[in-house]
Amino acid sequence: MGIVRQDVAKLGAGWNKTLLNYALAMRALDALPISNRNSWKFLGAMHGFDAELWRGEELIGGTDTVPSELTDGTYGDQCQHGSWYFLPWHRGYLATFEAIVAAKVKELTGDDWSLPYWNYLDTTNADARRVPQAFLADKLPNGDPNPLRTYPRRTGLSVLQPGRRDAFSLAAVQENDFIVGNNGSIGFGGGITxxxxxxxxxxxxxxxxPHNTVHRLIGxxxxxxxxxxxxxxxWLHHCNIDRLWEAWMSTPGKTMTRDSRWREGPADRPFLMPALGGADPGITFGGADTLKGGKFHPTYDNLTKGTGLVPGGVAVARVGMGPSHQQSVEPIGANASAVSVGSKPESSLVTLEPRATTAGVAAMGATTPGHTVTRLYLALESVRGEASAPQIDVYVNLPDGADPDAHPELHAGNLTLFGLNVASRPHGRHGGNGLGYTLDITELAQRLQQAGGFDPTKIRVTLVPGEHVSDDSPITVDKISVLKRVGIVS
Ligand SMILES: [Cu+2]
Incomplete structure (x- = not known):
């Protein structure tokens, strides 16, 4: 029988057995040198690593030898973000981590162990957003220091507290396609690479x-x-993200990619995880290994609570736009130059192609099968900056000098730019191209249309700085464009 991952809220308050065992295993694994492939720090460095930063944080000391496989790209710095590999890579990462922790728990206590998930968007649990108490406690039940609070978080954190405009929701699951368009700029799963x-x-x-948002809220x-x-x-956060993906895939009307490049993994090198015990060879995998029948496919106790989805149930809400590969995504306008945001909001004019825009706006609400249906998106390309998880709000047609808070109807979205620092490093393996985001503005455009017309020649986009954005740490957006997605109502 395989292991079943459970909601941490159902395991009992405080030091339940699962979290106590997690703490004991973490303490043991975190005492191992970083050169050990099953050590806590080696596993952490697989996500991201920077020797100077780690020395500064005293995560590694003078006598520690950092294995070259953490700095030459073999095992270190592997985390996949901003692409269709985000979900499968993290799924393999979770499974590897879970196996290593479970083996340590077995060795220390004889108990079985599986990774719990933090179901922070479960509306049936009033305490869903509370950080499980065991992660905040000073001590273990026996009085020893609590390993689960070794590493720093946002000051005073006890509950995830989104701001007024924070995009902390399950809106993502409404999207029906893992990927659409030639480059995958739009979709549930991330762009093609x-x-x-x-x-x-x-x-x-x-x-x-919620992935990026929760990273910033924990801080x-x-x-x-x-x-x-x-x-x-x-790991509990990512376990929930992974569960949301599983719930989404199990719901009628949702379409996973079947692209062989996704199924097989990157063309230039395979994804690689350390084996239990750390011996060679490691475990290589591609996307297909994370799906049903694959070696990294997980099992969850529940795919309904806190997912916004009813797996196996009736397909939902949003009008189907036809098979992913038969939909098209085309730019219908762009701004003229890069925008930089510091401590004050900055606006940019996006010039639109009137004919394409008028046709796009007219077909937004189509629901009759066989008819053309469109959705409109704002695309922010090559977003760069030095902060690690800054936040911006995006508005459409906000009047000059207006208070953004007075215009929720013009709010296009809220972005946490998790990893912006790494994505912007000019010499990194990502090429320093920054990050890219698309925001669905279909409903917003419909509201504008109803309130007296949507000018098909232009829109004004305003970027409002949020947390971690300042004149000393600005955000630059190379290009803002409007994309029209076209499909046939199915
Ligand atoms: Cu993450």
């Missing part, structure tokens, strides 16, 4: 929110991909 890239060009809906090490894997909460 053929090769191994730590940060690709397009962030998928689920990665954007501390969780707010930086080079440190995030060290926080034991990381």
């Amino acid at each position: 053929g090769d191994f890239v730590q940060f690709g060009g397009w962030t998928g809906d689920l990665e954007n929110n 501390g090490y969780m707010g930086d991909p080079r440190l995030a894997g060290l926080d034991p909460l990381f």
Whole structure:
């Protein structure tokens, strides 16, 4: 029988057996040298690693030998973000981690163990957003220091507290396609890349929110991909993201990619995880290994609670736009130059092609099978900056000088740019191209249309700085465009 992953909220308050065993295993694994492939720090460095930063944080000391396989790209710095590999890579990473922790728990206590998930968007649980108490406690039940709070988080964190405009929701699951368009700029799963890239060009809906949002709300090490894997909460967060993907795939009307480049993994090198015990060879895998029947496919106790989905149930809400590969995505306008945002909001005019825009706006609400249906998106390309998880709000047609808070109807979305620092490093393996995001503005455009017309020649996009954006740490967006997605109502 395989192991079943459970909701941490159902395991009992405080030091339940699962979290106590997790703490004991973490303490043992974190005492191992970073050169050990099953050590806590080696596993964390697989997500992201920076020797200087780690020395500064005293995660590694003078006598520690950092194995070259963490710095030459073999095992270190592998986390896949901003691409269609985000979900499968993290699924393999979770399974590897879970096997290593479970073996340590077995050795220490004789108990079986599986990775729990943090179901923070479960509306049936009033305490869903509370950090499980065991991660905050000073001590273990026997009075020893609590390993689960070794690494820093946002000051005073006890509950995930989104701001007024924070995109902390399950809106992502409404998308029906894992990927659409030639480059995958739109979709649930992230943009297409053929090769191994730590940060690709397009962030998928689920990665954007709640994934990125929760990284920022936890803060501390969780707010930086080079440190995030060290926080034991990381794994419960990612376990929930992974469960949301599983729930989404199990729901009628949702379409996974069948692209061989996704199924096989990057063309230039396979994904690689350390074996239990750390001996060679490691475990290589591609996307297909994470799906049903694959070696990394997980089992969850529940795919309904806190997922916004009813797997196996009736297909939902949003009008189907036909098979993913038969839909098209085309730009219908762009701004003229890069925009930089510091401590004040910045606006940019996006010039639209009137004919394409008018046709796009007219078909937005189509519901009759066989008719053309469209959705409109704002695309922010090559977003760069130095902060690790800054936040911006995006508005459409916000009047000059207006208070953004007075215009929720013009709010296009909220972005946490998790990993912006790494994606912007000019010499990294990602090429320093920054991050890319698409925001669905279909409903917003419909509201504008109803409120007196949508000018088909232009829109004004305003970027409002949020957390971790300032004149000293600005965000630059190379290009803002509007994309029209076209399909046939199915
Ligand atoms: Cu993450």
